[in-house]
Amino acid sequence: SQTIHQWPATLVQPVGSPLSLECTVEGTSNPNLYWYRQAAGRGLQLLFYSVGIGQISSEVPQNLSASRPQDRQFILSSKKLLLSDSGFYLCAWSVSGGRNIQYFGAGTRLSVL
Amino acid sequence: GEDVEQSLFLSVREGDSSVINCTYTDSSSTYLYWYKQEPGAGLQLLTYIFSNMDMKQDQRLTVLLNKKDKHLSLRIADTQTGDSAIYFCAESNMRFGAGTRLTVKP
Numbered sequence: 001s002q003t004i005h006q007w008p009a010t011l012v013q014p015v016g017s018p019l020s021l022e023c024t025v026e027g028t029s030n031p032n033l034y035w036y037r038q039a040a041g042r043g044l045q046l047l048f049y050s051v052g053i054g055q056i057s058s059e060v061p062q063n064l065s066a067s068r069p070q071d072r073q074f075i076l077s078s079k080k081l082l083l084s085d086s087g088f089y090l091c092a093w094s095v096s097g098g099r100n101i102q103y104f105g106a107g108t109r110l111s112v113l
Numbered sequence: 114g115e116d117v118e119q120s121l122f123l124s125v126r127e128g129d130s131s132v133i134n135c136t137y138t139d140s141s142s143t144y145l146y147w148y149k150q151e152p153g154a155g156l157q158l159l160t161y162i163f164s165n166m167d168m169k170q171d172q173r174l175t176v177l178l179n180k181k182d183k184h185l186s187l188r189i190a191d192t193q194t195g196d197s198a199i200y201f202c203a204e205s206n207m208r209f210g211a212g213t214r215l216t217v218k219p
Contacts, residue, residue, distance in 0.1 A: 034207065043201065043211035090155055099144055100205050104155030
């Protein structure tokens, strides 16, 4: 069966520090991968998605970047965090070419102070 | 901009039916989805409907789709306290609504 791992679960970082959130998927090959942000009281905002290794599409301009160094690994990064980067970050995957049903990780709560 | 819209809050009594409404924007969306998010957790797919259907029933859940009005609804029959969560509707293009927080009172 397929599983998705996302870590860390919570993170407190000072303004200006770097960020690296990691997401890995097991039990499937060539998944579509996604990073979302859920700000307090707001819906999900798609940040990045990837259909293959090294292929990253960015949905909104921002202080963040994403990379996919391996087929089932998706990393969300920042060189210098801003206060506005605080939020709940969710990684998800879907079957390539399927019904686009997304399977979400447990999320990372990021607080930038 | 084009947003998927949902009311933010719904409160019902245990045993009553809950109806959560959503207005979407992408008329070409092949599927429409309902996801459930429990506190501090990721989203889980609850159900989905193919765009050429107007109704789908799955145990206590009924999804109604009105393509003309781009309106989607989720009905939960005999709502239980364990149904308390945030419910998101979503389009095939990965656009999600803001979520409806359902509170079930005993």
